[in-house]
Amino acid sequence: MSSRIALIAVLILIFGSLLAYSQLRHEPLKVSGYIEAEDIRLGSRVGGRIAEVLAExxxxxKQGQVLVRLEPFDLNExxxxxKAEQDDQQALLNKLQAGYRAEEIAQAKAQVDELSARLQMLVNGPRQQEIDAARAELKMASSQLELAQANYKREKEVFEKGAGTQEKFDRVSDLLREAESNSVIRESTLSLLVEGTRQEEIAQARAALARASEEFNLRKSGYRDEEIAQAKAAVAAATANVAAIETRIGELNITAPTDAIVEALELEPGDLMPPNAPMLTLIDPKKLWVRAYVPENHLNIQLGQKLPITVDSYDEQFAGEITFIARNAEFTPNNVQTPEERSKQVFRIKVTLLDxxxxxxxxxxxxxxxxxxxx
Incomplete structure (x- = not known):
């Protein structure tokens, strides 16, 4: 009986010691959370019909790997x-920058020379030799007129006496009229030559020469700076349009921006996707962190501080670094477990995994x- 009492006493002593140790033992403070990863939601700014799905x-x-390809529709056209418009605008700019061809300038110069010579000829008027020749022709025409008048007078008298024929009288009459007309023409020609060129013709020739000279100067000077600037702006606009369409064509291939794991992908060829809508989700395995919440009375932590992290799946510790501490407090979320003061406000932290x-x-x-x- 006494041995039983002694055993009970030992057990009570051991239990009391364990109870006292558990009450006095200090359990290290920890906060619980969940490991999170960086989600990458990929889509296209142009949208369209799915042509190929190249991942699961x-x-x-891998980075740059094509995951989904869209049909181009009319983007290639x-x-x-x-590009044709860009080439056309570039050709126009090249033409303006090069200026007129040497043949065009020479042609304009020849036109100026020709009109200048004509003006000089009009200003100088007829040469003395031309006037003398006109006087000689008038004198000859006058002699022919006198002869025709004499023949007409003689033939008329013969015809009136009944000795001549009607045919012969008509012939000398025609010759007289022809001589009279020729004499008038020669006299008018001489008068014009003596009077010289009209002022209206000289003014007209001067205006034609001025226009030709301006055209010649224009071709020598080339195109205006404003025209070249306008052409450059047109080329820039056409180039920008080409780049914009090429960018849209590039959006037809949805590629991985980094090495990652496909988290969500529910697409089939033929599906229609709107622009700027997420098509699939990737997870970057190189960027993992723990989202946790620290009570206000344990906020004696700082950015860059290294903390150990444990999970139920592995019997080991992993290194982490505090990379974010919220500036504003919030009430404890339902899924957060802390050993104490669950009802008080907490601060969200982000502990990035280092291994x-x-x-x-x-x-x-x-x-x-x-x-x-x-x-």
Missing amino acids: EGDLV QLAAA GRDKLRSGMAADVWLEPQGK
Whole structure:
């Protein structure tokens, strides 16, 4: 009986000691949260019909890898038309910058010389030799007129006496009229030559020469700076249009911006996607962090501080670094578990994982130890 009492006493002593130790033992402070990853939602700014789906959920994709390809519709034709317009505007700019061809300038110079010579001829008027020749022709025409008048008078008298024929009288009459007309023409010609060129003709020749000279100067000077600037602006606009269409064509291929894992992808060829809408989601496995909430009375932490992190799946610690501390407090979320003061306000922190990224996964529950374990 006494041995039983002694055993009970030992058990009570052991239990009391354990109870006292548990009450006196200090458990290191930790906060719980979940591992999160950076989501990359990919889409296209142009949208369109799905032509090919080249990835599946769970695939590890490389940077630049094409994941989804859209049908081009009429973008290729738009690009061809835009490039043709660019070439046309560039050709016009090249023409303006090069100026007129040497043949065109020489042609304008020849026109100036020709009109200048004509003006000089009009200003100088007829030469003396021309006037003398006209006087001689008038004198000859006068002699022919006198002869024709004498023949007409003689033939008329013969005809009136009945000795001549009607045919012969008509012939000398025609010769008289022809001589009279020729004499008038020669007299008028001489009068014009003596009077010289009219002032209206000289003025007209001067105006024609001025126009030709301006055209010649214009071709020598080339095109105006304003015209070249306008052509350059047109080329720039056409080039920008080509670049914009090429960018839209580039948007037909949805590529991975970095090495990542395909998280969500529910597309089939033939599906229509609107512009700027997410088509698939990637997760960057190189960027994992724990979202946790720290009570206000344990906010003696700082950015850059290294903290250990544990998860239920592995019996080891992983290194983390505090990269964000919220400036504003908030009430404790329902999914946050802290050993104490759950009803008080907390501050959200972000602890970026420095290792274990090949083992840990987004969505895992994790504990962030604010104090070292084993104290």
